Amino acid sequence: MEGPITDAAREAMLQAALSQVDVRVLRDSLQAVSDPRFPISKPLANSLAALRKHRDPQSVLGRVQYRAALPYAAAALAQPCLAAVIEHLGENADEPTREQLIEAVDAVGETYDDITIAVMLASVADSDMAASDLCFTVLDTDDRFGLTDWARFERAEVVPSVPRTPVPVSTEQREARKAKKQRDADEKRHLADAKAKVAEQVRAARKKERAAAPGRGGEAVVAERPKVSVAPSLGHRRAILTPLEEEEFDRDDPWSTGVVLAWVRFDAQDEERSGGEGKIRPCVVIAGTPTHVLVRPGYSEGGVKSRDWKCTPVRYWRQSGFDQPTWIDVDAVRIPRPENGPAGWLEPDDWNALW
Numbered sequence: 001m002e003g004p005i006t007d008a009a010r011e012a013m014l015q016a017a018l019s020q021v022d023v024r025v026l027r028d029s030l031q032a033v034s035d036p037r038f039p040i041s042k043p044l045a046n047s048l049a050a051l052r053k054h055r056d057p058q059s060v061l062g063r064v065q066y067r068a069a070l071p072y073a074a075a076a077l078a079q080p081c082l083a084a085v086i087e088h089l090g091e092n093a094d095e096p097t098r099e100q101l102i103e104a105v106d107a108v109g110e111t112y113d114d115i116t117i118a119v120m121l122a123s124v125a126d127s128d129m130a131a132s133d134l135c136f137t138v139l140d141t142d143d144r145f146g147l148t149d150w151a152r153f154e155r156a157e158v159v160p161s162v163p164r165t166p167v168p169v170s171t172e173q174r175e176a177r178k179a180k181k182q183r184d185a186d187e188k189r190h191l192a193d194a195k196a197k198v199a200e201q202v203r204a205a206r207k208k209e210r211a212a213a214p215g216r217g218g219e220a221v222v223a224e225r226p227k228v229s230v231a232p233s234l235g236h237r238r239a240i241l242t243p244l245e246e247e248e249f250d251r252d253d254p255w256s257t258g259v260v261l262a263w264v265r266f267d268a269q270d271e272e273r274s275g276g277e278g279k280i281r282p283c284v285v286i287a288g289t290p291t292h293v294l295v296r297p298g299y300s301e302g303g304v305k306s307r308d309w310k311c312t313p314v315r316y317w318r319q320s321g322f323d324q325p326t327w328i329d330v331d332a333v334r335i336p337r338p339e340n341g342p343a344g345w346l347e348p349d350d351w352n353a354l355w
Helices: 007-018 023-033 042-053 064-092 098-108 114-125 132-141 171-212 243-248 348-353
Strands: 258-265 278-288 292-300 326-328 333-336
Touching (some): 007 114, 007 132, 042 064, 064 098, 114 132, 258 292, 258 333
Antiparallel strands (some): 258 278, 278 292, 292 326, 292 333
C-alpha cells in the first residue's frame, strides 16, 4: 500500500480477516465477548448482541451498526495466538523487525492456522500498538494469508458536497413549507395525545388490579394473573434489541411481556399459508412506542415454526393466556399497537428463555 495507512484501511483489513473465519468460530468469539467481565459500553454490547443473533454474521460485518464490534470479536479470537507470538518475540515484542515477526509467526504456525494468525495480525494492525504498521504490511504483501485483496472491503470515501447558490423561494413555496410545519406540529400533538391516552389506560388497569387484589374488599373486576413457582431472584431479563430497534422502542413499555392478538404477515416458508397474506396470532410484546409495539409472534403445534430449533416453546402456556401449546418465533415484528391490551402475561421463566 502506497502512502500512510489510514484508519479506513485498517478497518477494511480487519473485516477482510474476519470474513475468512468459520462462522462457528466467529460465533464463539462473539459469545466470548459477552462475558460480563469485559468492560463494554451499553451501545457496543447491544451491537454485539445483535450481531451474535444474526443468522449469518459474516454477511453483515461491513454494516455501520456492527463496525465498532469487530475489534472486540477479533481480539477474543486472536488473544491466545497473540500471546504465543509475544512470548516468542521476547524483548523484541514492542518493536520487532519484519524478519523477527515472520520468524515468530512461523514458530506459532505449528499450533495456529493461517486464518487465526491473519486475524491476530489484523487485530494488531487495527490497534495503537507500535507494531501495527508492520502487521498491516505483512498482511498486505504475504500471499499465504489471503488478504492481499483487502481493499475491496474498504468503504468509499465521502466526497464533500459543493456549496450551492441559494435559490430564490417563491410565495407558493413559503406557503407549502408553512403548511408542512403545521402538519408536522399536528402530528406531534396527536402522538403526544396518543401516548397520554395509553398511559392513562395503563394506570386505570393497574388501579382495577389493585382494587381486585385479596384483602382490599369488593368483588374482583379483573381476573388475577396465574402464578408459577419461580425463584424470586430470577426476575425478568431485559429484552435484547438491535441498535435500530433500540432507537425507536422502549423495553420498559407497560405492555412488555404481555400476550396480545395481532395480525402478522405470513413467513415465506410458513406451511400454514393458504392464499392470504397473514393471520391473527398471539404475540409476546417485547418493547413499544405510543403507537406501535415490537412483538415476537406465537405459532401453534404442528406448523413449521414448532419444528424450528430457533423458536422457543412456552412452558406455561395456559397460565400466560394461550389457548394451546405455543412456540415463540426468534424474529421480532413491528405492528401498530392493538386497541385491546394484553390478554395474558408471559411467566418469568418463559420470558427469560427468549433471551
